[in-house]
Amino acid sequence: MIENDVLIQHPLREPMVKDTNPYISVDCVIFGFDFEKLNVLLLERNLSDGDGNLIFSDHSLVGHHIKINESLDAAAARVLFETTGLSNIYLEQFFVFGSPDRLKKERAQLWLKSIGRDPEKRVVTVGYFSLVNTNAVHVSYTQRHACWCNINEVGELAFDHNQILDKGLEALRLKIKSEPIAFELLPQKFSLSQLQKLYEVVLGIEIDKRNFRKKAIQANYIVPLNEKQKDVAHKPAQLFMFSRDIYEATKKENFNFSL
Amino acid sequence: MIENDVLIQHPLREPMVKDTNPYISVDCVIFGFDFEKLNVLLLERNLSDGDGNLIFSDHSLVGHHIKINESLDAAAARVLFETTGLSNIYLEQFFVFGSPDRLKKERAQLWLKSIGRDPEKRVVTVGYFSLVNTNAVHVSYTQRHACWCNINEVGELAFDHNQILDKGLEALRLKIKSEPIAFELLPQKFSLSQLQKLYEVVLGIEIDKRNFRKKAIQANYIVPLNEKQKDVAHKPAQLFMFSRDIYEATKKENFNFSL
DNA sequence: ACTAAAGGTGTATTAAAAACACTATAAATT
DNA sequence: AATTTATAGTGTTTTTAATACACCTTTAGT
Numbered sequence: 352m353i354e355n356d357v358l359i360q361h362p363l364r365e366p367m368v369k370d371t372n373p374y375i376s377v378d379c380v381i382f383g384f385d386f387e388k389l390n391v392l393l394l395e396r397n398l399s400d401g402d403g404n405l406i407f408s409d410h411s412l413v414g415h416h417i418k419i420n421e422s423l424d425a426a427a428a429r430v431l432f433e434t435t436g437l438s439n440i441y442l443e444q445f446f447v448f449g450s451p452d453r454l455k456k457e458r459a460q461l462w463l464k465s466i467g468r469d470p471e472k473r474v475v476t477v478g479y480f481s482l483v484n485t486n487a488v489h490v491s492y493t494q495r496h497a498c499w500c501n502i503n504e505v506g507e508l509a510f511d512h513n514q515i516l517d518k519g520l521e522a523l524r525l526k527i528k529s530e531p532i533a534f535e536l537l538p539q540k541f542s543l544s545q546l547q548k549l550y551e552v553v554l555g556i557e558i559d560k561r562n563f564r565k566k567a568i569q570a571n572y573i574v575p576l577n578e579k580q581k582d583v584a585h586k587p588a589q590l591f592m593f594s595r596d597i598y599e600a601t602k603k604e605n606f607n608f609s610l
Numbered sequence: 611m612i613e614n615d616v617l618i619q620h621p622l623r624e625p626m627v628k629d630t631n632p633y634i635s636v637d638c639v640i641f642g643f644d645f646e647k648l649n650v651l652l653l654e655r656n657l658s659d660g661d662g663n664l665i666f667s668d669h670s671l672v673g674h675h676i677k678i679n680e681s682l683d684a685a686a687a688r689v690l691f692e693t694t695g696l697s698n699i700y701l702e703q704f705f706v707f708g709s710p711d712r713l714k715k716e717r718a719q720l721w722l723k724s725i726g727r728d729p730e731k732r733v734v735t736v737g738y739f740s741l742v743n744t745n746a747v748h749v750s751y752t753q754r755h756a757c758w759c760n761i762n763e764v765g766e767l768a769f770d771h772n773q774i775l776d777k778g779l780e781a782l783r784l785k786i787k788s789e790p791i792a793f794e795l796l797p798q799k800f801s802l803s804q805l806q807k808l809y810e811v812v813l814g815i816e817i818d819k820r821n822f823r824k825k826a827i828q829a830n831y832i833v834p835l836n837e838k839q840k841d842v843a844h845k846p847a848q849l850f851m852f853s854r855d856i857y858e859a860t861k862k863e864n865f866n867f868s869l
Numbered sequence: 870a871c872t873a874a875a876g877g878t879g880t881a882t883t884a885a886a887a888a889c890a891c892t893a894t895a896a897a898t899t
Numbered sequence: 900a901a902t903t904t905a906t907a908g909t910g911t912t913t914t915t916a917a918t919a920c921a922c923c924t925t926t927a928g929t
Contacts, residue, residue, distance in 0.1 A: 372732070374633040374634060375633060417708070420710045423706060447682060447706045447736050449681060451680070475734070544876070561878070561919090562918065570869050580926095582927090584873080585925075586875060588876055589877085605868065607886085801907085818889085820889080820908090843906090845907045848907080
């Protein structure tokens with residue numbers, strides 16, 4: 352419940368902690384791709400004094416304490432659903448953050464006091480990253496004060512959330528190099544240029560178009576459709592879809608290692 | 611404190627919980643290589659009734675609850691030290707296990723009751739794996755009832771420890787393919803055959819000797835020494851050492867991805 | 870009809886992985 | 900002293916994958 356929407360709307364109200372585990376939370380790094388850049392979903396965090404004067408304003412990742420009898424995965428899925436309205440979304444645990452001083456920054460302490468939490472209580476948080484197509488998230492549905500922020504333009508975040516974000520991005524980069532999770536960030540039907548751009552912004556590299564397409568077309572689980580882009584002011588691209596069935600049926604383990 | 615030695619020796623005594631966090635523990639998968647197979651360090655767990663009759667006997671990984679103001683990494687290092695007497699050892703967090711029913715197996719419940727823990731209390735545990743040279747651990751030093759068990763001959767373990775072990779092994783395999791952690795399992799001076807055997811047993815594959823040696827010799831951070839094996843009943847092997855300095859200075863990021 | 874913007878295509882070079890079999894050296898045995 | 904046993908050590912060819920690179924095509928907008 353650290354960064355709960357309810358809390359943000361009612362910062363002085365005691366959080367409903369009775370059915371939550373006070374020691375353990377989950378934080379979600381929700382990545383979204385908008386065909387140009389990689390974004391992360393952040394919440395605004397505003398702290399005001401009794402007279403309504405703003406003490407500070409910054410951003411945080413999305414997170415909650417877990418419920419008493421809830422699995423970690425379920426807690427992360429719940430947080431994601433409450434924030435975006437999406438379910439059945441790719442979610443992966445990537446690290447646990449358990450430093451005893453992770454909530455000891457001045458703003459964190461002020462914030463915890465203001466929402467009625469014990470600022471001394473130690474909370475271990477489990478980091479998840481999740482992948483969504485930015486366009487699939489209707490910002491109207493997302494909780495208020497949520498926004499997509501370009502991964503390269505994130506300022507100083509609440510708590511240890513910069514560290515969580517960095518580690519989540521690292522986990523995403525590692526994973527996208529070896530498993531077909533890129534498709535989770537794209538609509539079902541996509542062009543190869545979109546796929547290429549996605550790899551480029553996630554990995555932070557440039558890729559040669561012809562070599563990339565050669566590789567993609569060789570992968571038989573990237574299936575060409577009898578369909579083209581519409582209403583674009585240039586030659587419309589062939590659309591493709593990802594077939595998990597074909598991927599699972601034909602994948603081979605890659606035993607390479609680099610010493 | 612779940613699988614603490616003290617508890618094993620005094621199964622009916624109330625654990626000293628006053629300075630430990632009751633919600634969070636660490637469990638260590640301690641891997642060891644003995645030049646033939648990959649082993650994991652297990653503790654014996656014996657439960658007896660009031661008359662000293664054995665109710666059951668099995669094995670567990672090594673783990674403790676974290677202390678109130680201890681970081682997760684520090685807790686794992688402490689557990690490792692208490693078990694093996696080793697410090698400054700490679701340790702890596704690989705996953706958190708937080709299912710609400712992870713301590714609900716019948717034996718787990720009996721065990722928790724017998725050591726005076728609330729069997730209903732939920733514990734989230736953080737998995738670490740660690741790499742040691744089997745020969746560096748003097749079993750005389752290790753706590754009583756600790757033993758090395760071949761990774762392929764592990765039976766049913768306590769709690770959810772089979773799951774933790776599997777995930778730890780998976781993490782080790784992933785990591786050893788991309789970073790030079792193999793050397794943590796070897797003595798400082800080693801032969802290329804030993805290194806090859808290590809890769810073979812960790813990854814569960816066979817590797818061609820000539821191709822392996824070519825690759826190893828190309829890696830300039832695997833440094834030949836002016837020294838050979840002694841007292842072996844065959845041609846003595848050239849010894850090598852791993853230079854982290856050279857590795858760090860010459861490594862290049864590998865941007866390959868497999869779609 | 871022309872322009873702007875992105876889509877789409879093939880070949881040659883280089884680098885890395887894989888396949889493969891025999892000789893060398895030390896200690897132990899006869 | 901000769902033989903056996905056990906592991907060390909060594910190169911070349913083939914196959915596969917990665918890289919580098921430039922021009923024409925199609926659509927909408929002007």
